[in-house]
Amino acid sequence: MTALLQRSGEACGDAQCGMSIVRHQEQAWSDRRPGSRIQVITDPSGAVNALALLHQECAPGIGAPSHTHEFAEILTIVEGAAEVWVDAVREVIGPGTSVFVRAGAVHGFVNVGAGPLRLDGVIAARELRATFLPVT
Numbered sequence: 001m002t003a004l005l006q007r008s009g010e011a012c013g014d015a016q017c018g019m020s021i022v023r024h025q026e027q028a029w030s031d032r033r034p035g036s037r038i039q040v041i042t043d044p045s046g047a048v049n050a051l052a053l054l055h056q057e058c059a060p061g062i063g064a065p066s067h068t069h070e071f072a073e074i075l076t077i078v079e080g081a082a083e084v085w086v087d088a089v090r091e092v093i094g095p096g097t098s099v100f101v102r103a104g105a106v107h108g109f110v111n112v113g114a115g116p117l118r119l120d121g122v123i124a125a126r127e128l129r130a131t132f133l134p135v136t
Contacts, residue, residue, distance in 0.1 A: 018045070020043045020044055020045045020047065020048070022041050022042075022043075022044065024039065024041060024055070027039055027040075027041055029055075033062070034062070035058060035059035035061070035062035036056065036057070036059070036062050036063070036064075037056070037057050038054060038055065038056045038057075038128070039054065039055040039056075040052055040053075040054055040127075040128055041053040041054070041055070042126050049126050050124055050125065050126065051122065051123070051124060051125075051126070052122070052123050052125060052126055052127070052128065053120065053121070053122055054120065054121035054122070054123065054128065055118070055119075055120055056117075056118070056119050056120075056121065057116055057117065057118050058080075058110075058111045058116065058117040058119075059111065059116060059117075060111050060112075060113060060114060060115070060117075061110065061111060062110070062111055062117075063082065063108060063110035063111055063117070064108045064109055064110075064130075065108050065132055065133070065135065066085070066106050066107070066108045066132070066133040067106070067107065067108060067130040067131060067132045067133060068104055068105065068106055068107070068130065068133075069101075069103060069104075069123070069125070069129065069130055069131075070103055070125070070129070071103050071123055071124040071125040072100070072101060072102055072103045072123075072124045073100075073101045073121055073122065073123045073124065074098055074099070074100050074101070074121060074122045075098065075099045075101065075109065075119055075120075075121045076096075076097070076098040076099075076119060076120045076121070077094055077096070077097050077098075077117070077118075077119050078095060078118040078119055078120055079095055079115075079116065079117065079118040080094070080095070080111055080113040080115055080116055080117035080118060081093070081094045081112050081113040082094075082109045082110065082111055082112060082117050082119065083109065083110050083112045084099050084107070084108070084109040085106075085107060085108055085109070086099065086101055086105050086106070086107040087105055087106055087107070092112055103124075106133060
């Protein structure tokens with residue numbers, strides 16, 4: 001369910017006079033590859049059209065192989081452990097750690113823990129689009 005809340009005492013004729021509320025539990029998840037699912041949260045009013053929030057869950061050994069985006073993103077580990085890389089730099093990180101990825105950087109991650117990996121991301125785009133590098 002989404003809602004557009006009106007500011008007190010103001011007529012609301014368009015998305016500019018309110019705020020969008022999105023209840024995450026009511027939004028769909030999609031399977032991107034076996035062992036991984038993702039939920040993309042966007043502003044249903046379209047007023048905030050250059051940001052999206054991502055929730056992703058990955059089984060052990062699963063993640064996002066090397067890829068690029070035309071936009072910047074922030075990845076935050078919520079649960080589990082991930083090996084992350086941006087260009088040639090690799091590091092294993094855990095809960096409460098964020099990685100800032102500039103637009104065009106080759107990056108990815110893999111769940112290196114024994115349990116599920118849960119991460120949140122913010123992208124400077126409304127739609128998640130990626131160009132994956134060939135596996136060598």
